[in-house]
Amino acid sequence: MAEAMDVIKEKCYLATSEADLIPFLEDSRKGVQKLIEQTKKRFENEKRQLTQLETMKFHEKEGYAKGYQWIAGVDEVGRGPLAGPVVAAAVILPESFAILGVNDSKKLSENQREKLFDLISDCAVSIGIGIIANEIIDQVNIYEATKLAMNEALAQLSPQPDFTLIDAMPLHYSDCELSLIKGDSKSVSIAAASIIAKVTRDRLMKQYDQLYPGYEFARNMGYGTKKHLEGLQMFGSCPIHRYSFEPVKSHFMKI
Known part of the structure; x- marks a missing residue:
């Protein structure tokens, strides 16, 4: 009798090589074949990452x-x-x-x-x-x-x-x-x-977004996005702005 899908799914999740998939290769159920393909792709991705790791070491x-x-x-x-x-x-x-x-x-x-x-x-x-x-x-x-x-x-x-x-x-x-x-x-x-x-x-920057709302620091991390520049125009600069950077510098000089 064929194993239940949830059991096969767990075994595929735990599989470390294609040899672990052999017991399921002749199972014709589409769900099983999809799990096998997904697991093979995981192996391929892990192989690429391992090669990358060795290169970066x-x-x-x-x-x-x-x-x-x-x-x-x-x-x-x-x-x-x-x-x-x-x-x-x-x-x-x-x-x-x-x-x-x-x-x-x-x-x-x-x-x-x-x-x-x-x-x-x-x-x-x-x-x-x-x-x-x-x-x-x-x-x-x-x-x-x-x-x-x-x-x-x-x-x-x-x-x-x-x-x-x-x-x-x-x-x-x-x-x-x-x-x-x-x-x-x-x-x-x-x-x-x-x-x-x-x-x-x-x-x-996410903490600063709570302290200084209006610039979307949690989303732009302080970079000069459209929303950030709009906030600068609307609210002026705040204590964490870099006054030596444009356009903060020009805006600050006008104040």
């Missing part, structure tokens, strides 16, 4: 081969918005790191980032977060503020890194470092840092 593996033990990835979010802080994260992952799906945070959905944030937080050797407020950004410029955020994040790591992988800009925090253009797509450690930084900043 290239620089970390090189570092371990050279004798480095604590390899940190560093990235930031929030350089372009008109409001809010710039946030950087530094992450040291274990050498055995094997979580699938870690990638440049911009390529992930909010739901994917939230899930990966928790997984990375649970397994990381150490995580540091640097937050530089809009007032400091206005004082020193966004480039220097970004470096301050990255250095602050690195300073929180324990143990301290002996090799640092950085997205785009040189820092000279560690004696040994490697700056990678589009590093959040090339290094799993930088990608992990980009996820931690992105989720941290998004959560902050």
Whole structure:
């Protein structure tokens, strides 16, 4: 007698290889065949993600081969918005790191980032977060503020890194470092840092949306969307706006 659909569905969910699907291949029910196809697609997706993970661990593996033990990835979010802080994260992952799906945070959905944030937080050797407020950004410029955020994040790591992988800009925090253009797509450690930084900043902007309604910070994260600019025209600037950024600067000068 054929197994019930809910039983087969559970077995497909738990399947780890196509060999686990063999008992159901001759089941002619459309529902069963659909489950088999969905499970095969899951295997294919996991295979692609595993290949991606191995590719993104290239620089970390090189570092371990050279004798480095604590390899940190560093990235930031929030350089372009008109409001809010710039946030950087530094992450040291274990050498055995094997979580699938870690990638440049911009390529992930909010739901994917939230899930990966928790997984990375649970397994990381150490995580540091640097937050530089809009007032400091206005004082020193966004480039220097970004470096301050990255250095602050690195300073929180324990143990301290002996090799640092950085997205785009040189820092000279560690004696040994490697700056990678589009590093959040090339290094799993930088990608992990980009996820931690992105989720941290998004959560902050959602809190700011409650404090300063009218700009839709929870939706635009401080970027200059149409609704944000309309809010700026209607309500003026608020305490987290960057007065050195246009059009906030021009609007502020008119007041």
